[in-house]
Amino acid sequence: MHEEAPAWVVDPGTPSVARMYDYYLGGKDNFAADREAAQKIISILPNAREVARTNRAFLVRAVRHLARSGVRQFLDIGTGLPTQENVHQVAQAEAPQARVVYVDNDPIVLAHARALLADNPRSVVVEGDLREPESVLGHPEVLAHLDLTRPIALIMLAVLHFVTDDAEAADVVGAFRKPLAPGSHLVLSHITHGDLDDDAVRRGRDVYTATTAGGIVPRTAARVRSFFDGLDVLEPGVVPLHLWRPDPAQRRWDGMPGGAIIGGVGRVT
Numbered sequence: 001m002h003e004e005a006p007a008w009v010v011d012p013g014t015p016s017v018a019r020m021y022d023y024y025l026g027g028k029d030n031f032a033a034d035r036e037a038a039q040k041i042i043s044i045l046p047n048a049r050e051v052a053r054t055n056r057a058f059l060v061r062a063v064r065h066l067a068r069s070g071v072r073q074f075l076d077i078g079t080g081l082p083t084q085e086n087v088h089q090v091a092q093a094e095a096p097q098a099r100v101v102y103v104d105n106d107p108i109v110l111a112h113a114r115a116l117l118a119d120n121p122r123s124v125v126v127e128g129d130l131r132e133p134e135s136v137l138g139h140p141e142v143l144a145h146l147d148l149t150r151p152i153a154l155i156m157l158a159v160l161h162f163v164t165d166d167a168e169a170a171d172v173v174g175a176f177r178k179p180l181a182p183g184s185h186l187v188l189s190h191i192t193h194g195d196l197d198d199d200a201v202r203r204g205r206d207v208y209t210a211t212t213a214g215g216i217v218p219r220t221a222a223r224v225r226s227f228f229d230g231l232d233v234l235e236p237g238v239v240p241l242h243l244w245r246p247d248p249a250q251r252r253w254d255g256m257p258g259g260a261i262i263g264g265v266g267r268v269t
């Protein structure tokens, strides 16, 4: 991306959580305001980049596992800017017929994802807001592309913490889970306080308050586990992501000094 991206598409002066995340991952699709905000986070949470990479590695392992288990439909809410090993690439490497719907509310994400998917008829990108589950689930393109009477993988990675109200976050997950057919799976990750003290959490939250998301909230492990209530949670449970079925080929990473992200995979029975 170039700094002269058209102003009617994005506001380059307001940090975007999608572009900050791209920066953590070493991507180039970010503006000065995004880099500045991301650097502030890195000064508070020195392993922010590691947290982002660990989250992506979890995505790859979870999606691959589900594709190998026979899941053929994926609904990815809060997709993020395309990077390496996006959901459709991982899923379709295992099962070429796998269908993927990407949903995001960031115009840059939508533009890049549409370009990436132009020649992939089994994957589409839809503009939608996590906080409006009914409009996503009732979106004509979602309904045309996915058969919700059959199992899907509902993916909500590193996105629910942008819904800062606890009751609203629970309602959002509940509404997205409601129509899922048996055999569907919820794949969810979420930041927690990790080792950060209250002052560091406050400063980090202040940075995100000034972003496109308008805020962020780390939640306790118990609260994150509650999003899986009633699901058959796959082993090893809702855990720090580097502990979720680690790939022996991956670099071993002992703990997450400074911050943590946890998550897991739950099956609808």
Ligand SMILES: C[S@@+](CC[C@H](N)C(=O)[O-])C[C@H]1O[C@@H](n2cnc3c(N)ncnc32)[C@H](O)[C@@H]1O
Pocket: 017, 018, 021, 055, 056, 059, 077, 078, 079, 080, 081, 103, 104, 105, 106, 109, 128, 129, 130, 131, 156, 157, 158, 159, 162, 213
């Ligand atoms: C931190 S990135 C995570 C990307 C990807 N899910 C991952 O885990 O690698 C968060 C993404 O969620 C999107 N997002 C944030 N709030 C959203 C909302 N209310 N509705 C839809 N997408 C949202 C952002 O635009 C961004 O692309």
